[in-house]
Amino acid sequence: xxxxxxxxRYKIIEKRQSVAFWCNPISGHATLYWYQQILxxxxxxxxxxxxxxxxxxxxxxxxxxxxxRLKGVDSTLKIQPAKLEDSAVYLCxxxxxxxxxxxxxxxxxxxxxx
Amino acid sequence: xxxxEQHPSTLSVQEGDSAVIKCTYSDSASNYFPWYKQELGKGxxxxxxxxxxxxxxxxxxxxxxxxxxxxxxxxHITETQPEDSAVYFCxxxxGGSQGNLIFGKGTxxxxxx
Numbered sequence: 001x002x003x004x005x006x007x008x009r010y011k012i013i014e015k016r017q018s019v020a021f022w023c024n025p026i027s028g029h030a031t032l033y034w035y036q037q038i039l040x041x042x043x044x045x046x047x048x049x050x051x052x053x054x055x056x057x058x059x060x061x062x063x064x065x066x067x068x069r070l071k072g073v074d075s076t077l078k079i080q081p082a083k084l085e086d087s088a089v090y091l092c093x094x095x096x097x098x099x100x101x102x103x104x105x106x107x108x109x110x111x112x113x114x
Numbered sequence: 115x116x117x118x119e120q121h122p123s124t125l126s127v128q129e130g131d132s133a134v135i136k137c138t139y140s141d142s143a144s145n146y147f148p149w150y151k152q153e154l155g156k157g158x159x160x161x162x163x164x165x166x167x168x169x170x171x172x173x174x175x176x177x178x179x180x181x182x183x184x185x186x187x188x189x190h191i192t193e194t195q196p197e198d199s200a201v202y203f204c205x206x207x208x209g210g211s212q213g214n215l216i217f218g219k220g221t222x223x224x225x226x227x
Contacts, residue, residue, distance in 0.1 A: 004157070033214070042120075042203050042217030043158065056214060091157050102148070103215065105157030 002026065004106035006092050012112045018080035021109045025073070025094030031055075032069055033103065034077050035091040043091055049075060082113045116141040118206050120218025128226050133194050135221045137204035138186040146207040147180060147187045148215070151200045158203055162189070194225045 005024040013019050025032050030051050035043035046065065048056040051072035060067070064083070069075040079086055089110050093103040117140040127133050139147075145166040150158035164171045164178045164187065171178050175194075180187040191198055201222050205215040 040219070042118075042205075042219050043215075044217070045214050048214060093157075102160060102163070105150075105159070107155070107157045 004092055004094055004104055006090075006106035006109055008109055009107065010110050010112075012114060013082055015084055015113050016081040018078065019082055019111060020076050020078045021090050021092075021111075023075045023077070023092030023106060025075070025092070026104055029094035029096050029104075030072070031095045032075050033093040033095075034067055034075070035093065035105075037089040037091055037108070039088070046077070046090075079111075082111075084113050087111055087113045116144055116206055116216040118204060118216050118218040120204050120221060122221060123219065124222045124224070126224045126226065127194050129194060129196060131194055133191045133198070133223055133225075135189045135202055135204070135223070136186060137188070137206075137218050138184075139206040139216075140185065141206070142182075142185065144206040147178070148205050149176075149178060149189050150203045150205065150217075152203065152220075153200045161202075191223075194223075196225050196227050199223055199225045 007022050011019055032049045034046040036046050037043045045059055047060045047067045049069040052069045065079055067077045089108040091105050091108045093105045095103050120137045148163035149161050151161045152158045162173050162176050162178050164180050175192045177190040201220045203220050204218045
């Protein structure tokens with residue numbers, strides 16, 4: 001099966017600019033996650049979708065981050081305005097069932113804010 | 115909320131030796147414990163997982179053990195090979211209905227030929 005697709009692979013922006021990341025999960029996976037991975041750390045959950053509804057966005061900095069999952073398939077994560085501390089790899093993952101674990105991660109988007 | 119501690123942060127072994135990475139968790143309600151391998155420039159890849167109703171699970175050269183009483187679990191890699199070199203993450207589900215994973219900070223494993 002095809003994996004989780006993410007784009008772009010790399011992005012460099014100046015602080016206060018905006019940026020958007022795109023994710024296409026594995027076909028049939030109802031649950032989609034966005035994680036932030038700062039260099040040298042483990043991934044940290046930003047938001048979880050079940051189909052096109054938000055299940056958990058408690059860790060999402062809502063003053064600058066937003067995410068949507070239209071039609072329960074693709075998802076976009078946006079940052080506006082970006083800060084230097086947003087430099088990280090943004091990982092998208094999907095799973096078939098919400099409480100069965102077994103996430104499949106994409107390769108991520110490496111964001112550098114200068 | 116759940117907190118996952120992982121040790122060591124770096125581990126260097128000779129090819130053929132065994133490697134052990136240990137994690138502890140704080141939430142006794144956690145019931146799912148996966149291990150991920152992350153190679154440079156790639157996303158984490160699930161290599162093995164264990165649920166709280168099982169004490170040990172093995173898949174070829176990789177095994178995971180779980181001690182629910184002590185709230186710790188470990189990854190064991192035997193007969194290490196250079197291609198095992200990567201960053202390994204443990205994780206725990208935070209219980210409840212969301213099933214979100216809380217990750218440790220990772221262990222960079224280097225296998226020297």
